[in-house]
Amino acid sequence: MLTNLLARPQSYNYFLCGFRSNFVKRFVISRAMSAKVGEHLPSIDLHEDTPANSINISDLCKGKKVILFGVPGAFTPGCSKTHLPGYISKADEIRKKGVSEIICVSVNDPFVMAAWGLAQGAKEKVRMLADTNAEFTQALGLEQDLPVLGGLRSKRYSMVVEDGKISQLNVEPDGKGLSCSLADNTIGQI
Secondary structure, three states: OHHHHHOOOHHHHHHHHHHHHHHHHHHHHHHHOOOOOOOEOOOOEEEOOOOOOEEEHHHHHOOOEEEEEEEOOOOOHHHHHHHHHHHHHOHHHHHHOOOOEEEEEEOOOHHHHHHHHHHHOOOOOOEEEEOOOOHHHHHHOOEEEEHHHOEEEEOOEEEEEEOOEEEEEEEOOOOOOOOOOOHHHHHOOO
């Protein structure tokens, strides 16, 4: 289909040149840079509560054992009924296993993430970090296009991070399901 679009008249191709280069760039980046066990987290700023509160995820995870999980969107059914509540309810058990931080990341703005965390009772249990422009998600190669949720979003995943390095990684096969990235599975990998 992309070939058919690009075979249009010159004026149409001129209009598409930005789309084409961005499409190819995104495709190449997401395929070439998928997160892998043994790799360090990228040094990218996420936001907590407000845009002014930037937190470098790489720096946050240095010298610590961390569980980090990504969700397609705040306030969505699977994320709100199962994924986030699982980590909140198991937070004490997770901390007893030596985990310093439990972090939820979503491609949302920090105000939405803060409101979602408040509504779910995440305070002091799970840190709610916004990947506002999907930079972190794309750097990990864990993005997916979900037009019904506003476009570019995160796949559903969980990881154990030790001293800034990924030691376990669980990505849902379809990017959205609820199985390998749930709290119980991730706890078993600590």
